[in-house]
Amino acid sequence: MIITKQKEFSSLIKSISEGPIFIIGCNECATLCHTGGEEEVLSMKKTLEEKNIKVTGWVILEPACNLQKDKLLLRNHKDNIGKAKKILVLACGNGAQTVGEIIGDIDVIPGCDTLFLGEVKHANDFEKRCALCGECIQDIFDSFCPVARCPKSMLNGPCGGVKNGKCEISSDIDCIWDIIYKDLKKKGQLYRLKEIQKPKDWSKSIQTRRTI
């Protein structure tokens, strides 16, 4: 899932500056991480109205990253969108761009910061799992990905900064190499880490379009 975080309202209000506004949310990732579901869209509407910013309407796309479905759904809101000076999108960076592609003549403001592709650990608790590197190599590391989960993307073991299983950059981050090591130790497969992993082919990560 794409994990997002709503921008601080103080910075959002600077981009909005004046209404009227039409608000767009998303029924998938942004709903699950409580940044752009119906509840958050309605709450944003209320907050804006309290600041005397008119909201002409709102819609939850299904999902915001689907261009053709968005076109159909947004057609039903044409009038209210037309009355707005700006469109506020509470979805990921992809959602905001897809909306921008459809609504060419009104400014689109991203209401969220897109953080990472991650897992829902518990309700309201998300953790990065994938760096979208274009060539999955996690089989080498027993289904853990150091490319995404080590801040230095180290492929041959941890750096010297790990202490008590925590990453040197923050004690909130579990060192993925500590996890990989303990997992393979438990399985009696530490030999898997002896081989030197060659430099990764980062060219796999520069693809920007795929057509089937």
Place this chain on the structure above:
Amino acid sequence: MVNISNLEKILSENKFAVTAEIGPPKGSNPNKIKTKADFLRGYADAFNVTDNQTAVVRLSSWGGCFILLEMKLEPIMQITCRDKNRIALQSDVLGATANGIKNILFITGDHQSFGNHPGAKGVYDLDSIQLIQVVNDMSGQGIFQNGEKIIAGKPEVFIGAAANPFSDPFDFTIDRLEKKINAGADFIQTQSVFNLDKFNLWMDEIRSRGLDTKIHILAGITPLKSVKMAERMKFFVPGVDIPDNIYDRIKNSSNPQNEGYNISLELINEVKKIKGVHGLHITALFWEDIIPDLVKESGLFPRP
């Protein structure tokens, strides 16, 4: 066999080596390096010039190394993986060796979030082990990382690497050292030793795997100059292990600087006795002028 560098010569002759770190300045004034280097001349076999350590912008390692070369001192250039991709890393190795740099130490590098430009984008195209292997292939097989042949002169490099005996998981630090050896590292400079018990355990394991015969290990020594420095290193610098007894000695001393010096001398004398330790690497942060005394008093002067 012709030795690549003075450091290699000393280590290959099984003499106890001493290297010292010269931290480059936050600015372009070459005299900052020249003054330190002049003071340290004769007290170490080669001098590390760090590469933007703790991700703080300083005069570059190769820039500092060239100043040392002009002064007829032997540098150990440092290259971190944090700031450059494989194109720039290989290019720097060629440029450095072309200008007479013979020892290069390769490290992954402190994360950019520690430094004075925390908004910088880290590169980490390669990790230190991969970079060591790339450079070893450049100097050995004469090929670039992509497999292409180097057509105008293979770089000859005495390859250095770092190891931290005090990080976790303990066994994995030794596995990683073994990987560095297999990748082609010739010498290791360890994280500063304060926790002698743990360092001894680490060296025991190194010897039991026979690794001390495959690589030259230089134990890190850092004199603690003040209570503030001890605190900073104990609590904030990643990878450093200062045990409470050492911290308490500094903290409770009426002369912390003197106590810090004495602790270093004791550590040097202990480390020298450990089988498999082939030398010292002295990092006297903001206290380089203490190095001559340390080297003299521990019986390591004159240098070979």
